[in-house]
Amino acid sequence: MPFMKIWGCNAYVKHQMSTKLEPKYEKCTFVGYPKETKGYYFYNENKVFVARTGVFLEKEFLTNSEKGRNIELEEVQQQKVIEPEVEEVSQAVEENPTDLETQPLQGSTRERHEPERYGFLVTTHGDVILVDQDEPKTYQEAVVSPDSEKWLEAMRSEMDSMSENQVWTLVEPPEGIKPIGCKWVFKKKTDMDGNVETYKGRLVAKGFRQIHGVDYDETFSPVAMFKSIRILLAVAAFHDYKIWQMDVKTAFLNGKLEEDVYMTQPEGFVTPENAGKVCKLQRSIYGLKQASRSWNLRFNEAIQEFGFIRNEDEPCVYKKFSGSIVSFLILYVDDILIIGNDIPTLQSIKTWLSGCFSMKDLGEATYILGVKIYRERSRRLLGLSQSTYIDKVLKRFSMEESKRGFLPMRHGISLSKEMFPSTPQ
Structure with missing residues (x-):
């Protein structure tokens, strides 16, 4: 198998250079295979890292006489660390074994508490650890947190969006197909002053388990550069143009999938009659490798139908001219800026977008991308x-x-x- 390499051999691995004068490759030692991704573990300068490829010096390793000689290894046994109280009881038991029944073994009496460096209160609820003023990391944490009702409502809203967009259909698991998993991601969205505005529960697919050529192909998707946003804001300020902002709700759900992708049902929303079924995705979902690309293609198709022209050098910036009427549109994933000098035209753009996608009108732009x-x-x-x-x-x-x-x-x-x-x- 060409993927298998000789453990312990040297290899040259390409790395990102901070300057052009630094070498392109560094010499490392191959030490194993990572479990979660395709590649190799390499060791160099007291660090272990993962790289997908490398130039392995296996022949040199095999022909090196020093590598082939016998080395005597000394077995080192790690000593057990015993608490003082436990050690005293152990000595007492050795002197008088009958005391074992009358004297219970006591553990350490040291007071244990969470480090103060965390800066917030940590409590327990069964087997789940909750951190106050923080977002839950799992579904179990969300349902037992102080804001459980808000998180449950956020998840129900997400599931309603999935149903409205017909994101998947429940089918019996195909033979030989292992569906990818999914998880809930929770986020408190704040306003410009840092106040919690909404509770967001996002269903995310575990796209790292997808296989190239099987359930995904192309993944590249452009995103607007912030310098482009700055330039157009400067143009808007100089010409006194209107600057409006819109947000696409569940943007990735609008992308259409070309591949057959199967996913497990979301935790907390599995009915008994469909317990053995899996989700066959019809549309893109957050976490899929092709999700961003699918959404970008869908948006580009819709906005060009309205008459916008895509910028060749900045594919997430669009323009539309009609006589003296000027309109610009900037897309940054699911955030949209609409800039122009004619209010009825800008309003018609909003109406068109709302007809194509589920949109949230944010009015005059006051806060974008932090x-x-x-x-x-x-x-x-x-x-x-x-x-x-x-x-x-x-x-x-x-x-x-x-x-x-x-x-x-x-x-x-x-x-x-x-x-x-x-x-x-």
């Missing part, structure tokens, strides 16, 4: 910041304050130094 947007249209100024206090600073925008934290740029856009430290001054 970045706050502040706009002063009377002075054609637009500011971006990830700071929590920056709104107050921007309201008192002046030359003195711009030297402290902002860089004025052309076309009326100002950017935070904290966010863009490499911006030329």
Whole structure:
């Protein structure tokens, strides 16, 4: 089998270079095979890492005389560490074996508690550990957490979306097919001030178990670069264009699958009459390797039907011109910015998108991708910041304050130094 290699042989593995002057390959030692992914374990400089390929020096390993000589190994037995109280009882039992029935064995009396470095309260509920002010990691944690009703409602909402979009059909497991698993992922979505806005329960497929050429093929999907968003926001600020924002609900569910993909039923939503069945996916779902690509293809098809033209150099930026009416659209996974100078046209874009997908209208853009947007249209100024206090600073925008934290740029856009430290001054 060509995949099998001689354990302990040297190998050259390609690594990411920090500078062009560094070597492209590093010499390592092959030490095993990872369980969860295809590749090899390599050891180098007191670290073990995974790489998919390498140049193995097996012939040199076999011909090396030092590798072939006999080495005597000394067996080392690890000593057991016994608590002081246990050791005292053990000695007493050896001196008087009858005391074993009258004197119970006592463990350590040390007080055990969670480290203070965690910064939050940890409690137990049966076999499930709950962490206050945190998101549950599993379905079991969600159903016993203080916010269990909100998490259950979030999961029911997700299942309703699956049903409305006809994401899967329940079928008997095909012979010889092992379905991929799925899990619940929980997230508290916050507003720009950090307040919890919604509880989100997302059903995610375990796509790492998919097999290339069997249940997926192409996976590449473009995403808008943030510098493109900055440029169009600068254009909007200079020309005083409207900037609206929309969010696609369960965006990946709109993608159509071309492959046959089977998945286990989601935990907590298996009925007794369908307990032995599996989900045959009709549409894409979060976690699948081709999910993002399927959604991007579906969106591109829909928006071009409305007359938008895709940018050749930035495939997630679209434009539409009609006389003096200008419209731009930026897609970042499931976040959409709509920019233009004609309100009826922008409203028609919203209506079209809402007819194609399940959308959430967020109105004027104020917060996107973790970045706050502040706009002063009377002075054609637009500011971006990830700071929590920056709104107050921007309201008192002046030359003195711009030297402290902002860089004025052309076309009326100002950017935070904290966010863009490499911006030329």
